[in-house]
Amino acid sequence: xxxxxxxxxxxxxxxxxxxxxxxxxxxxxxxxxxxxxxxxxxxxxxxxxxxxxxxxxxxxxxxxxxxxxxxxxxxxxxxxxxxxxxxxxxxxxxxxxxxxxxxxxxxxxxxxxxxxxxxxxxxxxxxxxxxxxxxxxxxxxxxxxxxxxxxxxxxxxxxxxxxxxxxxxxxxxxxxxxxxxxxxxxxxxxxxxxxxxxxx
Numbered sequence: 001x002x003x004x005x006x007x008x009x010x011x012x013x014x015x016x017x018x019x020x021x022x023x024x025x026x027x028x029x030x031x032x033x034x035x036x037x038x039x040x041x042x043x044x045x046x047x048x049x050x051x052x053x054x055x056x057x058x059x060x061x062x063x064x065x066x067x068x069x070x071x072x073x074x075x076x077x078x079x080x081x082x083x084x085x086x087x088x089x090x091x092x093x094x095x096x097x098x099x100x101x102x103x104x105x106x107x108x109x110x111x112x113x114x115x116x117x118x119x120x121x122x123x124x125x126x127x128x129x130x131x132x133x134x135x136x137x138x139x140x141x142x143x144x145x146x147x148x149x150x151x152x153x154x155x156x157x158x159x160x161x162x163x164x165x166x167x168x169x170x171x172x173x174x175x176x177x178x179x180x181x182x183x184x185x186x187x188x189x190x191x192x193x194x195x196x197x198x199x200x
Contacts, residue, residue: 003109007101011067019063020092021124024134026061029126033062037077039069047080054085054127061126067096068118078123086140087125096120 016034025032033053035046053059066074081087095117102112130137 001102001112003106004102004104004112007103007111010099010101012097014065014096019065019122019124020094021063021090021122024090024124024130026126026128026130028128029059029061031059032124033059035062035064035077037064037066037070037074039073041070041073043073043076043080046077050077050081051084060128061124064123064125065120067120068098071119071121074121074123078125081125082140085125085127087127088130088140089126089138090124090130090134090136091138092122092124092136094120094122 016032019034033050035050037046050062053062064074064077066072078089082089098116098118100114100116102114104111
C-alpha cells in the first residue's frame, strides 16, 4: 500500500426501518427520536437534547445508535438518561459496513476499495411499558446484562490494596544495604560475616 494514500470512509447509511426493533416499538408510538453517537460526540449535549425532547412530550421513545469508537459513548448516554427518566430498555448489537477508499499515487494503478464490518450498538428506550416477551428487556431501575460488573466489598478492596502494594526501594546504595539487612533480620536469617563466623 506504499503507492496509495487513504481517502474517505463511506459508512453504510441506515434508515429507521433498518433498526432491529421491528417487534419492540410500542404500537401507540408513531415516531421516535433517533440519536446518532460518534467518537467525537459531546455526551452532555446529546443528553440535554434527549432529556428536553422527553420532558416536552415530543417523543415517548428514542434510540441511541453508535458504531466503532462511538459504542462506549452510546452506552454512557443510555446510562445517564436512565438516571433522570424511568425508561424501559432493549439493547441490540450488530454490524455496519464501511468502505475505505485508497487513492493511487502512481499512474497505472486503480483505486482500491476495502469493505469492513464494524460493530454497532442500538439501544431502544421507552417511557411506556414494553412487552415482557421481548428478548433482553430491561425494566426501569434495573441493571443490564450487557455491562454488568461485580463491585468488590470494602474488606476485599482493602486487602487487594495491601497485596498489590509494591515495596519502595532506597535511592542510594547505602540505604539499599540497610534495607536488605533489615529484611534478612526480620526473616530470621543471619546478617553479614559476623553471624557466619559464630558457627562452630
